[in-house]
Amino acid sequence: MVLSRKAFLTVAVVALLLCAGCAEAGKKKKPSAGGRKPARKPKPSNGNKPSKRAPDVLTVSAADALALLDGKNTTFLDIRTEANFTASHIAGAVNIPKALVRQAINSGKPKPPPATKNILCYSAPAAGAKPSTATDEAIATCLYFKTSGKYPDIKLYALAGGFPLWTAAGYATAAN
Numbered sequence: 001m002v003l004s005r006k007a008f009l010t011v012a013v014v015a016l017l018l019c020a021g022c023a024e025a026g027k028k029k030k031p032s033a034g035g036r037k038p039a040r041k042p043k044p045s046n047g048n049k050p051s052k053r054a055p056d057v058l059t060v061s062a063a064d065a066l067a068l069l070d071g072k073n074t075t076f077l078d079i080r081t082e083a084n085f086t087a088s089h090i091a092g093a094v095n096i097p098k099a100l101v102r103q104a105i106n107s108g109k110p111k112p113p114p115a116t117k118n119i120l121c122y123s124a125p126a127a128g129a130k131p132s133t134a135t136d137e138a139i140a141t142c143l144y145f146k147t148s149g150k151y152p153d154i155k156l157y158a159l160a161g162g163f164p165l166w167t168a169a170g171y172a173t174a175a176n
Helices: 005-026 062-071 082-087 098-107 131-148 163-168
Strands: 057-060 074-078 118-122 156-159
Touching: 057 062, 057 131, 062 074, 062 118, 062 156, 062 163, 098 131, 118 131, 131 156, 131 163, 156 163
Parallel strands: 057 156, 074 118, 118 156
Antiparallel strands: none
């Protein structure tokens, strides 16, 4: 197959344009001057570590959570199912299953935690899942409170490892 000079030049120009477009697509775009500012990272207190996934949520150990519970300025929010909560939960915790947390914040039913107290969320991993799954669920739930705008001045905590690590540490639980 023989191409005419005009057809050859057309094919060559199209190929160059395609290559230029590919090279342009591969370049990283610089953020615009009016872009969003990076999120402010809270300073950890009492040795708590901010979550890598959500810097506005501090991940705390069971021992640190016990200190928060004793301080009485933190609402412990159990985001497991009602059946799991009824069977056993951290003494003094309230239950709002994670599927109902957004509804509670937006409509008030079920009753959400007070906006004047800090919130510690905890869960439990599904059977066979890693303990970090419970931590991730708690972090995600805490972020609902942060993004709602209704809880601007509180600290958010997630219990590392969730309820199983609380019970493994031998801390108080209750059943309904």
